Amino acid sequence: MIFPEAPTAYLLSIGEELLEGRVRDTNAGTFATELLQRGFHVVGMRTLGDAPGELTAVLQELAGKVDLILSTGGLGPTVDDRVRAEAATFAGVPLEVISTAAEASLAQLYQRVSKMQEPPSFFMAQARMPQGATALANQAGSAWGFLLPLAAGAFYAALPGPPRECGATFHQGGLLDFLEEQFGGDDGSLAYGLLNTVGAPESVIESKMRDLLEKGGNPRLGITAGADKVCLSILARAEGGQSAKEVRDACLGELRQRLGDVVFSEGHQSLADVVVDQLKRNHQRLAVAESCTGGQLAAAVTSVPGASAVFHGGFLTYANEAKVESLGVPRSLLETHGAVSAEVAAAMAVGARERCACDWALSTTGVAGPGGGSEDKPVGLVWIGLAGPDGQVQTFRRRQYARGGRAVVQQLSVRDALDALRRAIAGLTPLASTPVN
Amino acid sequence: MIFPEAPTAYLLSIGEELLEGRVRDTNAGTFATELLQRGFHVVGMRTLGDAPGELTAVLQELAGKVDLILSTGGLGPTVDDRVRAEAATFAGVPLEVISTAAEASLAQLYQRVSKMQEPPSFFMAQARMPQGATALANQAGSAWGFLLPLAAGAFYAALPGPPRECGATFHQGGLLDFLEEQFGGDDGSLAYGLLNTVGAPESVIESKMRDLLEKGGNPRLGITAGADKVCLSILARAEGGQSAKEVRDACLGELRQRLGDVVFSEGHQSLADVVVDQLKRNHQRLAVAESCTGGQLAAAVTSVPGASAVFHGGFLTYANEAKVESLGVPRSLLETHGAVSAEVAAAMAVGARERCACDWALSTTGVAGPGGGSEDKPVGLVWIGLAGPDGQVQTFRRRQYARGGRAVVQQLSVRDALDALRRAIAGLTPLASTPVN
Numbered sequence: 001m002i003f004p005e006a007p008t009a010y011l012l013s014i015g016e017e018l019l020e021g022r023v024r025d026t027n028a029g030t031f032a033t034e035l036l037q038r039g040f041h042v043v044g045m046r047t048l049g050d051a052p053g054e055l056t057a058v059l060q061e062l063a064g065k066v067d068l069i070l071s072t073g074g075l076g077p078t079v080d081d082r083v084r085a086e087a088a089t090f091a092g093v094p095l096e097v098i099s100t101a102a103e104a105s106l107a108q109l110y111q112r113v114s115k116m117q118e119p120p121s122f123f124m125a126q127a128r129m130p131q132g133a134t135a136l137a138n139q140a141g142s143a144w145g146f147l148l149p150l151a152a153g154a155f156y157a158a159l160p161g162p163p164r165e166c167g168a169t170f171h172q173g174g175l176l177d178f179l180e181e182q183f184g185g186d187d188g189s190l191a192y193g194l195l196n197t198v199g200a201p202e203s204v205i206e207s208k209m210r211d212l213l214e215k216g217g218n219p220r221l222g223i224t225a226g227a228d229k230v231c232l233s234i235l236a237r238a239e240g241g242q243s244a245k246e247v248r249d250a251c252l253g254e255l256r257q258r259l260g261d262v263v264f265s266e267g268h269q270s271l272a273d274v275v276v277d278q279l280k281r282n283h284q285r286l287a288v289a290e291s292c293t294g295g296q297l298a299a300a301v302t303s304v305p306g307a308s309a310v311f312h313g314g315f316l317t318y319a320n321e322a323k324v325e326s327l328g329v330p331r332s333l334l335e336t337h338g339a340v341s342a343e344v345a346a347a348m349a350v351g352a353r354e355r356c357a358c359d360w361a362l363s364t365t366g367v368a369g370p371g372g373g374s375e376d377k378p379v380g381l382v383w384i385g386l387a388g389p390d391g392q393v394q395t396f397r398r399r400q401y402a403r404g405g406r407a408v409v410q411q412l413s414v415r416d417a418l419d420a421l422r423r424a425i426a427g428l429t430p431l432a433s434t435p436v437n
Numbered sequence: 438m439i440f441p442e443a444p445t446a447y448l449l450s451i452g453e454e455l456l457e458g459r460v461r462d463t464n465a466g467t468f469a470t471e472l473l474q475r476g477f478h479v480v481g482m483r484t485l486g487d488a489p490g491e492l493t494a495v496l497q498e499l500a501g502k503v504d505l506i507l508s509t510g511g512l513g514p515t516v517d518d519r520v521r522a523e524a525a526t527f528a529g530v531p532l533e534v535i536s537t538a539a540e541a542s543l544a545q546l547y548q549r550v551s552k553m554q555e556p557p558s559f560f561m562a563q564a565r566m567p568q569g570a571t572a573l574a575n576q577a578g579s580a581w582g583f584l585l586p587l588a589a590g591a592f593y594a595a596l597p598g599p600p601r602e603c604g605a606t607f608h609q610g611g612l613l614d615f616l617e618e619q620f621g622g623d624d625g626s627l628a629y630g631l632l633n634t635v636g637a638p639e640s641v642i643e644s645k646m647r648d649l650l651e652k653g654g655n656p657r658l659g660i661t662a663g664a665d666k667v668c669l670s671i672l673a674r675a676e677g678g679q680s681a682k683e684v685r686d687a688c689l690g691e692l693r694q695r696l697g698d699v700v701f702s703e704g705h706q707s708l709a710d711v712v713v714d715q716l717k718r719n720h721q722r723l724a725v726a727e728s729c730t731g732g733q734l735a736a737a738v739t740s741v742p743g744a745s746a747v748f749h750g751g752f753l754t755y756a757n758e759a760k761v762e763s764l765g766v767p768r769s770l771l772e773t774h775g776a777v778s779a780e781v782a783a784a785m786a787v788g789a790r791e792r793c794a795c796d797w798a799l800s801t802t803g804v805a806g807p808g809g810g811s812e813d814k815p816v817g818l819v820w821i822g823l824a825g826p827d828g829q830v831q832t833f834r835r836r837q838y839a840r841g842g843r844a845v846v847q848q849l850s851v852r853d854a855l856d857a858l859r860r861a862i863a864g865l866t867p868l869a870s871t872p873v874n
Binding site for chain 2: 013017018019020021022023024025026028029030031032033034036042043044045046047048049164222224231233288290293294295296297298299300301302303305306307308311312313314315316317318319321322325326355356368369370371372403404406407410
């Protein structure tokens with residue numbers, strides 16, 4: 001329960017392909033977040049197939065119990081797409097063209113794609129929606145959605161299935177405006193916030209805020225351990241003369257004070273976003289020398305739009321030979337200490353920084369697994385090197401979660417390399433090396 | 438409907454964090470596939486919160502309607518984890534220690550993690566399960582699952598929530614053995630197959646197999662367009678003297694013949710897996726020179742375990758300066774043709790191949806967006822270069838789906854670069870360049 005007075009919502013995902021596991025549903029999770037941020041309490045989610053009568057039965061069950069039913073999928077041109085017909089049947093109204101704009105948009109799209117003048121009737125059937133519904137424009141595809149008030153008091157919103165299309169229909173198609181007007185989700189009575197941390201396990205984060213986590217409090221806090229970060233979500237409401245935003249911001253401040261420098265961002269800013277932003281502000285450039293992360297470190301940085309302003313490039317030195325030739329790592333270092341060592345991580349970072357004439361260079365060398373581990377150097381052992389503008393080089397030993405498999409070892413190494421750089425640029429205490437055991 | 442005689446299953450995902458969108462459920466999709474492959478018809482999926490009575494009500498509703506109810510989540514040590522208690526209440530049985538192995542495993546885990554001797558009672562409560570249930574071992578975490586026969590004839594399987602843990606409990610904890618014994622999913626009466634294609638849109642694939650897609654046929658085919666491939670799924674049953682495997686294999690052969698060389702693998706083998714495998718068989722080595730893909734091409738290759746046998750490394754030449762210095766791309770080429778051109782893609786591939794002394798080198802240079810596009814060189818335009826063992830170099834112009842955003846442009850460029858290499862190694866017709874408009 002979010003807050004006792006919160007409006008309730010139920011999410012439906014429609015399509016036999018979901019029940020067969022051929023397509024993974026991401027819509028329910030997306031709209032759960034969207035609705036939570038607007039103060040809804042999502043009380044359930046359900047995935048339905050395409051069998052006749054399924055949707056009608058579910059509408060029958062839910063219409064008197066929740067304020068909003070939101071479905072995705074089942075709006076296409078084929079006979080399996082029964083959402084329009086079943087909603088009309090349930091509401092006891094006929095299907096008709098309720099929006100000439102929807103009809104025109106469909107005809108136009110058909111002509112553009114097929115180069116034919118006359119769209120077939122099965123295609124144009126997508127413009128027929130339950131009488132009394134409001135059409136919801138789909139700017140990313142052909143099937144528009146609709147919003148239908150049900151006799152029991154609930155509203156039924158039907159959106160198309162493809163994630164981009166239902167997102168566009170929700171945000172720009174008129175549904176969001178309606179929800180805000182009807183349920184007041186964005187009238188300032190609620191404020192949502194996210195705080196992202198790296199470098200402390202969920203249990204440590206939780207122990208520092210346990211008193212704030214109790215149920216029914218304001219703001220309502222949630223803690224979520226993701227693959228490479230721990231996030232805190234905050235939903236605040238106005239109280240005691242304070243606006244919802246003020247309640248939220250006070251809580252954000254309190255959390256930042258308790259958690260210190262493990263907090264790396266608010267909202268949806270990723271660790272790579274933060275590092276690119278730091279480099280931009282400092283007019284500094286970064287190069288990388290990757291071994292065990294095999295391109296993923298650079299991929300994380302270059303996934304940020306505008307990274308080209310601060311990312312020079314670097315070297316993928318997977319083979320030892322490549323470390324010697326591309327980065328100038330002395331062969332003797334590789335022979336004495338092995339490729340997975342502080343010495344080689346340092347030489348890789350220094351080599352990349354010099355060759356690229358950059359301010360910073362990050363290196364990774366480790367045992368990603370599943371093969372290649374030894375007692376001395378087990379799967380999951382990773383060294384990170386960081387060469388900086390002052391000519392100094394730091395190295396960090398990390399013992400990643402090897403049981404998670406190769407992909408997890410690589411992902412956590414990327415996270416730690418970025419965090420080492422974040423800390424160095426910001427002048428924080430350096431990333432800690434983890435014990436070998 | 439899979440086949441009329443198929444046993445039916447319903448999937449439950451339990452946890453308030455799922456309804457709040459803080460954690461995205463992947464379990465339902467995973468088990469949908471697992472159960473489909475064993476001949477179950479999954480008739481629905483539902484996500485429940487932690488409110489008292491929710492699970493009991495759902496068990497009440499479903500127990501007489503399906504053969505198997507499978508839930509994930511709600512088995513931990515906290516008061517919110519009500520699955521054990523509600524299942525016992527619904528079945529009208531007490532909770533008790535049904536497995537001393539489960540109890541011992543819990544105590545051992547607690548002692549290892551906490552370094553304390555005596556696990557608290559709230560933790561050991563995880564060993565108490567409904568009387569009459571069978572414990573399902575969890576080799577990846579603390580909370581074991583259980584399998585409970587319900588009076589109405591259905592079986593209720595409760596698994597832990599974390600994906601690794603429910604996977605281990607399903608596969609190694611005893612549930613799979615039970616399902617095969619009870620429902621005969623793997624007795625040879627059904628056979629499942631997957632065929633993966635790249636290089637043709639879903640509509641073209643579908644047009645070549647439309648006659649095979651009709652409902653109720655054997656085998657049952659499904660077509661799924663993923664982000665970077667189109668997959669065909671095949672579920673066959675024994676018929677007319679042919680075993681299920683024979684029916685499946687005949688269908689696989691027919692599909693391969695109709696679809697030709699756009700088929701790149703069967704089962705769960707990725708395009709990168711295929712390319713690494715091809716290189717291994719030929720004892721050849723690969724280097725890369727990435728600009729617009731920014732490390733993702735190398736990351737795809739090095740995500741394959743054992744890639745180090747064939748992947749040398751390469752160059753991340755994001756900046757023009759890096760293309761000149763690391764790869765020896767003539768400055769004049771960059772000035773005359775621009776970085777996004779066939780000439781520069783070719784020079785990058787040749788430079789990488791020579792510097793790394795490898796058999797093959799792949800290069801990418803393009804406009805990933807969102808910024809940087811022009812009328813001549815719009816966002817989504819990408820050139821791929823491929824230098825081969827014969828000293829020849831090929832270039833391919835691709836116009837990626839820019840509306841999908843930067844991540845999609847990068848992902849499709851990686852796909853096309855790998856496909857260019859797959860085709861070259863196998864001696865197939867080269868990857869086609871796409872028209873500019």
